[in-house]
Amino acid sequence: MARTPAKASRRKRAATDVASADVDAAAPESSTADTAVADSASAIVPGASQNVADVAVxxxxxLEANCTIKEVAALRERLCAVVATSGPVMIDASAVERVDTATLQLLHAFVRDRLGGDREVxxxxxPAALTDAARLLGVRDLLCLPAAS
Structure with a gap:
């Protein structure tokens, strides 16, 4: 029995909705400007943690509040601009309220490429929204997210 285009479309949408692993959580409002910050952060060095005060920033x-596939192209451009820089790159995720699979895949590729060149992230x-989504997709450790405090 052949599938009708409408049924196939509904199945595809349903599969996409399930696979996106969107996680909603309340997060404090924050500026999304690309600025260096001096607040504490965990350095991404395999097997070690450092305070950002110990690391050159x-x-x-x-990251935007809604990190979805609609915004992933713009984020990719921003990440590509700094992927090869020699110093550490900070990812400020404090504004994230919602994150999907496409964003997590992009962040993983960025972190992997940085670590592969012995460069820090x-x-x-x-926020919990990012940590939970990464955990659900099994990429929390691959992203080298700091341990929950």
């Missing part, structure tokens, strides 16, 4: 990438203000 380089460029910062502030630091995280600031990682």
């Amino acid at each position: 380089g460029p910062a990438i502030a 630091t995280w600031r203000g990682v």
Whole structure:
């Protein structure tokens, strides 16, 4: 029995909705400007943690409140601009309220490429929404997210 286009479309939408692993959580409002911050963060060094005061602070990438596939192209451009910088790159996730699979995949590729070149990534203000979504998809450790405090 052949599938009708409408049924196939509904199934595809349903599968996409399930696979996106969107997580909603309340997070404090924050500026999303790309600025360096001096607040504490965990340095991404395999097997070690440092305070940002112990590490030179380089460029910062502030994530938007809604990190979805609609915004992933703009985020990719910002990440590509700093992927090869020699100093540490800080990802400020304090504004994140919602994050989907596409964003997590992009963040993983960025962290993987940085670590592969022995370059640091630091995280600031990682909310439960990001941690929970990364845990659900099994990429929390791959993103080198700091331990929950």
